[in-house]
Amino acid sequence: MRDRFSCHAPTLPATKQPRSKSLAVTVHDVARVAGVSIITVSRAVTNPDRVSAPTLDRVREAIARTGYVPNLIAGGLRSRRSKLVAAVVPSLTGGVFTETIESLTLALGAHDYHVLLGQAGFTQAGEDKLLDALLGRRPDGIVLTGVMHSHEGRTRLLASGIPVVETWDLTSTPIDMIVGFSHERLGFDVADFLLSRGRKKLGIVSGDDDRARQRNEGFCRAAARGGVRTPQIELVHSPTTHEKGRAGFAALLDKHPDLDGVFCGSDALAMGALTECLVRSIPVPEDISIVGHGDVNFAASLHPPLTTVRIDYDRIGRTAAQFIIDRAEGRTVDNRIVDIGYSIVSRGSA
C-alpha cells in the first residue's frame, strides 16, 4: 500500500515521513480508499446531494473504515465559517443564565453550531478582555447575556462584523440584534401588582447589577404613582444567592419592620426571604408579600409557592440561536429587536 503522503513528497525517504500523528486521517486518506478525489469526499460530508448515490456509498464506507473525523478547524479557516458561537455570561453561578445557555446550546447544536463559553464576571474589564480572546476564534456569532457594555467593547464588536445578539435586556440602540424584556417596566408592573393587593409599605432586595437597578427604578416609579411611600431598598452584591436573600431581607426588615410587600431581584433572593420569614414566624402572605424574579424551577414548589415573574428563558435562547443562524446563512434579519415580555405568576407568597 502506498503511503498516504506520497502525493506530497513522492521521493521522500521512509524515515522522514511525518507519520507521527495518530489521528491524522484526512480527506486524502478517505479519497484514496474510496478511489475518488478529495473534493468529492468533502462534498460527501458537507453536501451529500451533490454526490451520486454510488459514490456517496463508497465514500461513506471509506470514512467508516478509516475512522475519519472531518477537521472543522481547517474547513472553518477556508470557508470562513467557524460554526462556533461565543456565549458570554457574567457567571454561571446563580442559575439565572444557565437555562438560557442550555437552550442556546441545544438550539445551536441542532444546526451543528457549537458554543464557546465565556465567563466575564460582573466587571467591564473582564468582559472586554474576554471578548478580545473570543474574537480570535472568529465565531459566527456572539451572544451576550446580561452584560454591561463598554464603549470600547461596542466598537470592537461592531468592527468585527460578527453578528451580535444581546439578551436579557432591551434597548433602542442595540449593537446589532437583541432579545429580552424591559426590566424597568417589569419592576413597575410588580409594584403595581403589590399595590393592587393592598400593599403599601414596599421594599426591595436585589443585586447591584445594572438590570436590577432598572427594575428597582420602575418599581419605585410605580410606587410613587400609587401614592405610597418610597420603597426601601437593600442591595446585595451580584450574583444573588439564597444566603444573601436571607441576610438582605433580614437587614431590610430590621430597619423597617412595618414592610408589607417585598420585591426580590431573583428567586434565590426570594427563597432566602421566605426562609427568613419562616425563622421569624412571619406569616406569608398574611403579614408580608414576597415576589421573586425568574420563576426558576423551584419557585412553584416552595412553601408557600412563590409569586414571581416568569421569563421565557428557553425562548431567549432559541431566538438568539435563530438570529445567529439566520445571519450566518446569509439571511437578513428584519426584526432585530424582540421583546419576549414576562408575566407575573401569582402564587401563594403574595
Place this chain on the structure above:
Amino acid sequence: MRDRFSCHAPTLPATKQPRSKSLAVTVHDVARVAGVSIITVSRAVTNPDRVSAPTLDRVREAIARTGYVPNLIAGGLRSRRSKLVAAVVPSLTGGVFTETIESLTLALGAHDYHVLLGQAGFTQAGEDKLLDALLGRRPDGIVLTGVMHSHEGRTRLLASGIPVVETWDLTSTPIDMIVGFSHERLGFDVADFLLSRGRKKLGIVSGDDDRARQRNEGFCRAAARGGVRTPQIELVHSPTTHEKGRAGFAALLDKHPDLDGVFCGSDALAMGALTECLVRSIPVPEDISIVGHGDVNFAASLHPPLTTVRIDYDRIGRTAAQFIIDRAEGRTVDNRIVDIGYSIVSRGSA
C-alpha cells in the same frame, strides 16, 4: 497606500479585490505597517521574548493601529494546538455541574484555553453523537463530567489521542485521566453517619443516574452492615429538582411513615424534602434526619441548615484544567487518578 493584498495579486483590477471582509486584518497588514516580516509579527504575538524590544514596540503599535486580532483558527490549524477544550455535561440544569464548569472555564481561561460546551443529555446516544461533533474541532483536551461511557465512545476517544479527563467519578480503569470521588463509599459513609446518630429506618430519594445508584448501593451496604432494615428507595428521573424532591420524599413517606433518616441524592432534592416536612409539620431533625449531597450555595442557609456532603467542585475543575494543560504542553502526568474525596458537613437537618 498600497492595497494590502497586492503581494498576492499585484495586477488585479481594483474591483476584484476581496475587500469585502471588514475584519480581514491579517499578519500581512500588521507586518506592512510595522515594516517587518509576517513571522516577526507572529513571534511578537505568541513569543515576545524572541523579538528585540524596539521591533516589539513597532509591531505592537502596528497591531493597535490596525486593530489586528490574531486568527486562532489559522494558527491552530498549523500548530495543531486549538487551545480549545471540550467540556461535556449531561445538563446544565440542576446546578450540579455548573460549578465545575465555572471553575474549569476560569482555570483554563487563565492559560488562554477556551471551553467548548456540550450538553449530552442523560443518554449514551446523546453523548456519542456529541463527542463526534466535538472531536471535529480537534480540542486539546476533553473533559467529561459525570457521564456514562459507551464502549464505542471510549474507543473513539482513545483513538483520537486527545487527553481525556473524566470527572465526578472514580474508577480503576479511566480512559485516560480522572478526578473525582467514590460515590459508593460516599453513600456508605452517609448511612454510617445516620446510624451513628441513632437512625434506624432509612430511606433514599435520588436521581436515576449511574452515580446516584452507586451512592445508593454504598448506602444500603452500610445499612446492612449496621443491622438495620434495607433502606427504602425512591428514584426520580435525573436531573433532580426541588419539586421532584418534594414529590419523591412525599411518596416515600406515604409508603413508609416510620422513616427517621433520608439521604437525598442532591441538595435540590433535600431542599424539596425539607419543604415537604415543613408542610406536613414534621420537625427536622427531631422526627427525621435529612441529608443532602453537594453542599451547593443554599445548603447552609436553609432552615434548618442542611446536613450534606461537601464536594470540592472547584478543585475538580482546577485539577481537570491542570491535567489538560500539562498534557497539552507536553508534560507527563504521573498521577492520573485523583481522589478529591468529600466530607459530610453536619448541620441542623440531621
Place this chain on the structure above:
DNA sequence: ATGAAAGCGCTAACAG
C-alpha cells in the same frame, strides 16, 4: 534576531 519557503486540512471557484 529576523526572514523565506512550505504547508496544516480543508473548501471556493471554476472547469470539464
Place this chain on the structure above:
DNA sequence: CTGTTAGCGCTTTCAT
C-alpha cells in the same frame, strides 16, 4: 457529477 487549482492565515522549519 466530478476534478483541478489555489489559498484561507497562520506557524513550522530551516536559513541567514
